[in-house]
């Protein structure tokens with residue numbers, strides 16, 4: 165079929181050839197020939213040349229204009245959704261570049277957020293960037309990886325450092341879509357009580373992809389979600405939305421702070437009311453709320469973020485503004501505080517070796533004497549949990565060749581275990597017990613993410629801080645070491661297999677066993693063998709010492 169098709173095509177392109185009897189050749193500009201494949205009657209593409217598909221595509225929503233990314237993939241920035249302030253988003257009805265731009269090379273403006281210039285963000289920010297391997301054709305039925313960025317639900321964008329999906333797309337022979345969603349209060353604390361708007365934004369993006377993927381060679385039924393930190397937390401929320409289940413078939417959660425459950429309705433209301441009071445508007449005064457400048461919105465949102473812990477200890481410090489268990493859209497907590505629903509999807513659940521390193525060594529730039537440890541611990545854990553944690557054999561002072569034990573080492577270990585590692589393993593056990601499949605990994609090789617170099621601890625050899633896995637996955641490490649290159653190749657090969665069939669075990673690589681409910685088999689990524697269990701034993705974290713979602717369950 166393909167050979168015949170190519171023969172007809174080359175005939176069309178050869179001006180000297182006359183048409184076979186009975187076939188009339190329309191007069192066309194050879195560079196702009198549109199092909200309609202007989203097996204997909206409604207799909208038109210610009211004909212491939214030199215084995216590469218054309219840059220611009222006809223989609224059901226209009227012409228998609230792309231550019232060649234410097235790293236080799238075709239890149240399409242596009243607005244996927246429209247939303248009025250504090251209202252749910254809807255899928256676009258025409259193909260448009262982000263934010264009203266007419267420049268196909270321009271990247272989308274970010275969603276409103278602190279610490280960047282106002283010219284770099286817009287409320288019209290429901291955009292994504294598609295990275296398409298040039299080898300894909302309209303019949304490829306390739307998988308798609310949808311990347312959800314992190315940033316504590318208050319910062320980040322699809323053009324963040326290291327997120328060029330070009331190399332990942334080519335290595336996995338998949339489409340990579342890097343999506344933006346509303347941040348801070350506009351995404352999570354709408355005064356009118358519309359809940360989880362940012363989660364719904366991602367669903368709008370998935371519905372957009374379902375419509376357009378076939379025009380790029382992607383199969384709408386082969387979508388995998390992947391995200392890091394708050395992006396992984398977003399995926400955990402989506403796993404709890406029954407109506408989103410048909411939009412993806414597997415997911416990759418990197419460094420999800422699983423110690424934090426979804427907000428309870430009570431905590432959510434307290435945060436929302438705090439935000440409303442800081443706008444100076446009443447919750448029902450739409451004229452006032454719609455009249456607020458974007459800068460005023462960000463400032464009120466950040467004031468609520470910074471006050472989160474004092475508004476409710478259940479909000480926690482790291483990402484107090486987050487999805488809420490509203491009971492209608494998000495139906496289950498996906499933790500031990502409610503019935504864990506039956507599962508079928510395969511997951512990859514990874515953490516990095518020193519998740520808490522950045523936060524601890526940023527807060528304490530000098531060694532911390534042991535006598536200070538209990539009060540620092542109590543600040544986050546309260547006194548009863550602190551007492552149990554500090555009695556745990558595994559959290560005793562860590563010998564320090566340079567002098568007295570430095571309590572930062574213990575804090576780092578405790579923080580990593582509580583917020584990410586052990587809580588992730590607890591989630592994994594529940595996932596597996598309820599019918600899902602999961603593979604657990606721990607990065608012991610990373611690449612210092614921009615910003616982490618400000619904390620010298622994170623740049624030490626053998627230390628992998630939060631976010632240091634991102635450029636490994638994307639293959640965007642500058643001047644990689646041989647260990648980094650090897651891990652990039654391995655990770656992308658495992659992702660390719662996982663995207664194709666839900667299993668990160670391509671032939672030729674060491675086995676990555678699936679987690680069971682008694683042994684999560686945490687594979688060292690960049691090392692050999694499995695991570696040590698330490699305090700991530702089911703009898704310690706989650707039972708002797710509760711996670712925040714258990715400890716503050718009644719808030």
Ligand SMILES: *[C@@H]1O[C@H](CO)[C@@H](O)[C@H](O)[C@H]1NC(C)=O
Nearest residue numbers: 265266267268269270271272
């Ligand atoms: C289009 O956007 C790119 C990337 O931002 C920029 O370098 C280029 O100058 C823009 N072109 C025009 C015509 O504005």
Ligand SMILES: CC(=O)N[C@H]1CO[C@H](CO)[C@@H](O)[C@@H]1O
Nearest residue numbers: 262263264265273286287288
């Ligand atoms: C580059 C660009 O088109 N920016 C526009 C994005 O949208 C906002 C409105 O939300 C406009 O004010 C910007 O000019």
